[in-house]
Amino acid sequence: MSTTSFTPRVFSGIxxxxxxxxxxxxxxxKRFVDMQGPDFETVYCMVDLxxxxxxxxxxxxAHNTRELCAGFIAAGxxxxxxxxxxxxxxxxxxxxxxxxxxVARMGWMQRMTQFKDKAGKNAQNxxxxxxxxxxxxxADILVYHATHVPVxxxxxxxxxxxxxxxxxxxxxxxxxxxxxxxxxxxxxxxRVMSLRDGSKKMxxxxxxxxxxxxxxxxxxxxxxxxxxxxxxPDALPSEAKGLEDRPEARNLVNIYASLSDQSVxxxxxxxxxxxxxxxxxxxxxxxxxxxxxxxxxxARLMNDPSEIDRILSHGAAxxxxxxxxxxxxxxxxxxxxxxx
Ligand code: AQP
Numbered sequence: 001m002s003t004t005s006f007t008p009r010v011f012s013g014i015x016x017x018x019x020x021x022x023x024x025x026x027x028x029x030k031r032f033v034d035m036q037g038p039d040f041e042t043v044y045c046m047v048d049l050x051x052x053x054x055x056x057x058x059x060x061x062a063h064n065t066r067e068l069c070a071g072f073i074a075a076g077x078x079x080x081x082x083x084x085x086x087x088x089x090x091x092x093x094x095x096x097x098x099x100x101x102x103v104a105r106m107g108w109m110q111r112m113t114q115f116k117d118k119a120g121k122n123a124q125n126x127x128x129x130x131x132x133x134x135x136x137x138x139a140d141i142l143v144y145h146a147t148h149v150p151v152x153x154x155x156x157x158x159x160x161x162x163x164x165x166x167x168x169x170x171x172x173x174x175x176x177x178x179x180x181x182x183x184x185x186x187x188x189x190x191r192v193m194s195l196r197d198g199s200k201k202m203x204x205x206x207x208x209x210x211x212x213x214x215x216x217x218x219x220x221x222x223x224x225x226x227x228x229x230x231x232x233p234d235a236l237p238s239e240a241k242g243l244e245d246r247p248e249a250r251n252l253v254n255i256y257a258s259l260s261d262q263s264v265x266x267x268x269x270x271x272x273x274x275x276x277x278x279x280x281x282x283x284x285x286x287x288x289x290x291x292x293x294x295x296x297x298x299a300r301l302m303n304d305p306s307e308i309d310r311i312l313s314h315g316a317a318x319x320x321x322x323x324x325x326x327x328x329x330x331x332x333x334x335x336x337x338x339x340x
Contacts, residue, residue: 198247
């Protein structure tokens with residue numbers, strides 16, 4: 001079943017597994033803000049249940065969840081226009097997650113590259129939750145009958161799995177119940193790379209702080225990290241084709257394009273021929289001008305954590321108006337005897 005007969009609804013989430021990075025902002029949150037409006041109902045989530053698939057210090061998890069919520073709001077998510085939640089306050093996510101554990105096949109899960117990357121050589125010692133992560137992610141999305149999911153490039157395979165789970169559930173039970181969700185992977189920065197290694201994704205859990213720009217970094221730190229970012233000795237090309245074998249240069253140009261809402265070709269039209277000594281300060285100035293207002297607003301919101309908690313409980317109550325009936329119908333389809 002396509003998405004056409006469903007209410008247009010957006011769902012996406014971010015793990016409170018560290019501080020927000022520029023990758024999260026450009027690949028996800030900026031897109032979340034763009035999609036907030038009359039065309040969609042929007043639900044944005046701090047996926048705390050996912051975060052504990054690797055060890056999280058409890059106090060840090062609670063802090064990071066509130067800070068992430070502050071980041072969403074500071075970046076432009078309006079908690080009245082969008083439903084803003086943390087996953088653990090909406091129990092239907094985990095309940096549908098169990099049903100999907102019983103729909104997804106081991107072979108499908110074993111193909112997930114993010115698990116292979118994160119588990120590495122340590123696969124026998126990582127949690128079962130890390131392996132099952134994509135089935136819970138499918139539940140996060142489908143418990144809202146979400147039709148569109150804005151994400152960065154790294155989540156593409158998990159969204160294909162979400163579609164496979166929806167299709168198998170519909171087929172096995174002979175229903176047209178779950179939508180086949182559309183991934184929305186758009187913009188110049190769908191995969192922001194590490195500032196130290198152009199072959200690695202910028203990530204909040206990278207041990208090197210110099211590899212990423214954190215949304216809470218101050219202006220000097222941002223400028224220093226960009227100045228020290230790995231590059232090559234050549235000048236910038238005038239067309240995107242000239243960036244093909246230059247991952248670090250391409251990354252910085254993509255970041256510039258995304259922050260300034262331009263295409264890569266437009267940016268290269270402006271900066272083509274420049275050396276990094278000229279381009280990097282320009283990028284740093286742009287990054288500071290876009291990120292500083294967000295980080296100061298985050299700090300302001302973090303002064304009142306009880307207001308953040310209130311926003312999250314209000315979001316959960318609104319979310320459950322959608323998720324409780326969908327879970328109830330799912331249980332009926334599956335044959336679970338319910339209360340009378
Ligand atoms: N580098 C990135 N470029 C573009 N998009 C990115 N996203 C993450 N990193 C980049 C997008 O942000 C959303 C939330 O991601 P997540 O925090 O749930 O998980 P992740 O993709 O595993 O992000 P991290 O920063 O790498 O977290 P850790 O280090 O905890 O694993 C997703 O839409 C993702 O695509």
